[in-house]
Amino acid sequence: MNMDKDKLKSPMDRRNFLRTCGSLLAGGVALATGGILATKMKGEEGDVFWQIDPFACTQCGRCETDCVLPVSAVKCFHANKVCGYCDLCGGYYRPSVKDLNTAAENQMCPTGAIQRKFVEEPYFEYTIDENLCNGCGKCVKGCTSFGNGSLFLQVQQDLCQQCNECQIARVCPSDAIKRVSYKDAYKLKDHA
Amino acid sequence: MRRRVFLSIFGILSCLMVMAEARFPKPDFTSGYEYPNISHGVPMEQFWNVLDIVLLVGMMSLVVWAAYKKRSRAVIYSTSLVSVGYFGFFRSGCVCSVGSLQNVTLALTDSDYHLPWYVLLIFLLPIVFALLFGRVFCSGVCPLGALQELVNVRNFRLSRAVSSALTTIPWIYLAFTILYAATRSQFLVCRLDPFIGIFRLGGDLGMIVFGVILLIMSVFIGRPFCQFLCPYGAVLSVFSSLSWKKMEITQKSCINCALCDKSCPVDAIHQPQSSKTKESRSTGVRRIVLMSILLPLFTIACGILLRQNSDALSRAHKDVYLYELVMAQQNNPDMDECLEVETFNAMGGNIDELKAKVEKVREDYAFYATLAGCLMGFVIGFKLLKWSLKRSRKTYEIDSARCTMCGKCFNYCPQNLTKK
Ligand code: SF4
Ligand code: SF4
Ligand code: SF4
Ligand code: SF4
Numbered sequence: 001m002n003m004d005k006d007k008l009k010s011p012m013d014r015r016n017f018l019r020t021c022g023s024l025l026a027g028g029v030a031l032a033t034g035g036i037l038a039t040k041m042k043g044e045e046g047d048v049f050w051q052i053d054p055f056a057c058t059q060c061g062r063c064e065t066d067c068v069l070p071v072s073a074v075k076c077f078h079a080n081k082v083c084g085y086c087d088l089c090g091g092y093y094r095p096s097v098k099d100l101n102t103a104a105e106n107q108m109c110p111t112g113a114i115q116r117k118f119v120e121e122p123y124f125e126y127t128i129d130e131n132l133c134n135g136c137g138k139c140v141k142g143c144t145s146f147g148n149g150s151l152f153l154q155v156q157q158d159l160c161q162q163c164n165e166c167q168i169a170r171v172c173p174s175d176a177i178k179r180v181s182y183k184d185a186y187k188l189k190d191h192a
Numbered sequence: 193m194r195r196r197v198f199l200s201i202f203g204i205l206s207c208l209m210v211m212a213e214a215r216f217p218k219p220d221f222t223s224g225y226e227y228p229n230i231s232h233g234v235p236m237e238q239f240w241n242v243l244d245i246v247l248l249v250g251m252m253s254l255v256v257w258a259a260y261k262k263r264s265r266a267v268i269y270s271t272s273l274v275s276v277g278y279f280g281f282f283r284s285g286c287v288c289s290v291g292s293l294q295n296v297t298l299a300l301t302d303s304d305y306h307l308p309w310y311v312l313l314i315f316l317l318p319i320v321f322a323l324l325f326g327r328v329f330c331s332g333v334c335p336l337g338a339l340q341e342l343v344n345v346r347n348f349r350l351s352r353a354v355s356s357a358l359t360t361i362p363w364i365y366l367a368f369t370i371l372y373a374a375t376r377s378q379f380l381v382c383r384l385d386p387f388i389g390i391f392r393l394g395g396d397l398g399m400i401v402f403g404v405i406l407l408i409m410s411v412f413i414g415r416p417f418c419q420f421l422c423p424y425g426a427v428l429s430v431f432s433s434l435s436w437k438k439m440e441i442t443q444k445s446c447i448n449c450a451l452c453d454k455s456c457p458v459d460a461i462h463q464p465q466s467s468k469t470k471e472s473r474s475t476g477v478r479r480i481v482l483m484s485i486l487l488p489l490f491t492i493a494c495g496i497l498l499r500q501n502s503d504a505l506s507r508a509h510k511d512v513y514l515y516e517l518v519m520a521q522q523n524n525p526d527m528d529e530c531l532e533v534e535t536f537n538a539m540g541g542n543i544d545e546l547k548a549k550v551e552k553v554r555e556d557y558a559f560y561a562t563l564a565g566c567l568m569g570f571v572i573g574f575k576l577l578k579w580s581l582k583r584s585r586k587t588y589e590i591d592s593a594r595c596t597m598c599g600k601c602f603n604y605c606p607q608n609l610t611k612k
Contacts (some may be wrong), residue, residue: 023434027323030431033296034316037307040299046308053205068388068395080227084216120223127228149214158233161284161392164291165379173535175510181306185234 010120048178050166051187054152056176057139058143063153066168067135073160074153074168076113076128079190083150085123090146091139092126108139108148130156152189232544239284239309247278248314253322255328259439261562263608265599272341280335285391287311289318289329290336290424291381294373301374301560318424322431326439329423330418331597336387337418337442338424340410341598346458348412355459356579358420359594363416363571366423367564374560375436375553386417414457418596425596433593442607446587453588455604460594464585479580487573494569496563502561506554515550518543 052063052074063074092114095107104112113132117125128151135153141149155166155177169177180187251271258267279285287295294314299307318329330337350358369380382388386403388393409416418425441452441461453461498505506512515533518541521533529537536546590601601607 019434023323023436026434028432030319030323034312037299037312037316041307041309041312046306046311048308049483058538060531060535062531068392070394077232078230080230081218085219086216097532119225120221123219123221124223125225125228146215152538156233159346161286164295164380167380167383167396170378170383170510179305182234186232187272 001075018049045183046179047181048161048162049157049180049182049185050155050162050169050177051180051184052152052154053187054154054178054189056174057137057140057172058176059141059153060173061137063168063174064134064136066171068161068163068167069159071105072135072168073156075130075133075156075159076137076139077152077188078126078128078151079150079153079188080125080149081190082148083126084137084148085119085125087124088123089116089124089126089143091143091151092158093141093142095146099100108142110134110136110138114139126151150189154186154188157185195478212231235527241308244279244283245310245313245381246316247274248317251275251333252317252328255333256266256321256325256333259328259331259597259599260325260437263443263599263602265602268332268597268599269341272338275333275335275338276342279333280339280387280391285335285385285388286382287314288336289314289334290422291379293369293424293427294379297370297373298376302376318428320433322428322435322440324436326432326435326437326592327425327596330428331599335391336385336414337596339387339390340415340417340483341408341596343410344406344414344457346412347414347454350413351416352459355419356575359426360572360575361420362426363536364568366420366426367567369423370567371505371557371560371564372508375506375509375556377506381423413534414459414598415596419458429593432595433591435592438589438592439595439597441588441590442605444607446605447607448587449606450588451604451606452601456595457598457600457601458594458596460591460596462585462589462591464587464589466584466586485575487570487577490573491566491569494572495566498565498568499558499562502557503554505561506557509553509557511546511549512553515546518546532577 054077063071063148064074067073091108093106094108099106102116107114109132111132111134113129113134117127119125137153140151140153143149166177210380251274254271255268258264258271279288287310292311295307295311296315298305299312307421321328331421332338332341349355372378372380384399386399386406388403389400390407406417413419446462450463453463468537502526507516514536517530517533518536521529
């Protein structure tokens with residue numbers, strides 16, 4: 001470097017100068033972007049969690065098929081406080097059942113995830129076994145059409161991978177899936 | 193599995209709104225039945241996010257130390273292992289810095305979107321490190337890069353011209369990523385992420401196949417995704433080429449043995465070259481003038497080109513797609529109703545409202561497509577210009593824009609073998 005300093009001086013200096021300018025510019029850009037984005041946060045919690053608006057969902061069935069997980073992170077939830085505890089449950093029985101017994105072929109749920117327990121005459125309690133539920137929404141459709149609408153689909157947060165973009169939200173025909181912040185991590189029906 | 197904390201929800205309020213629409217009355221139990229308490233698992237958000245950031249900074253600092261002080265590939269290789277294990281398989285790759293590009297775009301363009309603090313940091317920290325020390329994030333912290341790094345054994349080289357030409361793809365990808373994120377159409381990077389399926393051991397079959405093909409390619413070519421696709425890598429390369437410190441192959445003097453050149457998996461080592469014919473001042477000036485005409489011309493041309501196609505591009509937006517389906521249905525009532533149209537009608541959708549929305553989306557598209565086109569045009573023009581310039585170089589040097597700091601060249605340089 002030393003020996004040919006004279007010869008290289010001007011182009012080298014120029015290059016270094018340009019590079020320093022570039023670095024400063026880049027630093028400025030990074031700083032400005034950071035600053036602008038920081039003001040955008042406004043101290044509020046970010047929108048991270050994907051949630052279904054149960055009142056907008058039309059039970060199209062895509063929640064079962066489009067989640068990135070092999071078995072969807074969307075599960076059927078049950079709002080007991082809304083439920084009528086009916087014997088003839090629109091979510092439990094298929095619409096065309098001949099005799100009201102709990103045989104599998106009479107049940108709406110393809111995986112047998114809905115459990116039914118006798119409470120007292122004439123009430124039955126329904127519980128969802130989330131390990132079996134695949135989020136197909138068949139029971140939800142039945143309950144919403146014929147019952148109180150106490151069954152609803154929701155993203156189960158400890159299964160959900162919190163994809164940066166929910167693959168179901170992309171294809172949901174009723175635009176029911178939105179990002180929410182931590183404090184609204186669950187949109188439930190009995191809380192509404 | 194994710195650790196979780198259980199948030200118990202004790203709902204005492206029975207909501208009037210819901211009661212109003214109930215078909216069956218609320219049962220009045222006489223047997224003392226009590227409503228069950230149902231608890232739903234909530235991910236322990238803060239804890240894991242803090243750990244992510246701590247590890248991000250920690251591992252990047254470790255790589256800086258390994259690359260500048262210890263000069264050891266072994267350390268970098270170990271951080272790659274940790275990254276694939278933790279950020280990749282355990283955290284299943286979401287949110288990653290590459291994808292955070294989209295969240296940041298959304299935050300800048302959509303005032304309704306609240307950017308989570310850690311996504312901002314995941315986006316910004318690698319850039320800050322790149323500005324200081326080069327692409328340390330790519331080195332051993334990015335799970336996507338680390339996965340390719342770990343399987344790489346051979347370096348079959350593409351010709352320099354081809355590989356340089358291919359490095360414009362990330363910029364085109366970036367332009368489309370910004371376009372689709374800014375218009376709230378989709379997160380392109382997330383959809384086309386080739387390795388997420390591998391990290392999650394499941395997912396879209398097409399993407400898994402693509403990921404496996406890329407991985408097999410990475411065995412023979414260094415980091416094909418990083419070199420020829422990654423849009424975040426493209427952003428980092430700009431900051432890295434202007435970085436404060438630059439990594440060196442050896443701290444002693446280069447003896448031009450050419451061994452390091454062969455070791456680099458991403459073709460980031462420049463050979464020495466001398467420009468024998470020193471260009472005269474007038475050709476230099478002429479070139480600068482040409483440059484200042486050509487570059488804006490190229491930028492504007494590409495901007496216009498994309499703007500003209502913005503209506504076609506806007507079909508990626510859900511509303512536009514729905515609108516076209518509804519219109520097609522109206523023009524041809526015999527057509528089978530698809531689910532989208534069926535839902536739209538069932539929910540009493542208003543076609544005029546939808547049309548107004550679509551107009552708005554198309555306006556957005558016209559604007560952002562122009563922007564994206566300009567970005568593409570500028571980058572392509574800039575690259576062409578760079579290739580037309582020939583810098584003279586005396587020794588083998590690292591191209592800090594492309595170097596992903598894997599540290600392979602350290603071990604190849606004979607100067608590094610002798611102790612000081
Ligand atoms: S995709 Fe949408 S409409 Fe269909 S079941 Fe899921 S939330 Fe409901
Ligand atoms: S965010 Fe991902 S994991 Fe969660 S419901 Fe949507 S697709 Fe499934
Ligand atoms: S019918 Fe479908 S949504 Fe309802 S419980 Fe069974 S699997 Fe879950
Ligand atoms: S180039 Fe992209 S994918 Fe590769 S290591 Fe860097 S950020 Fe990750």
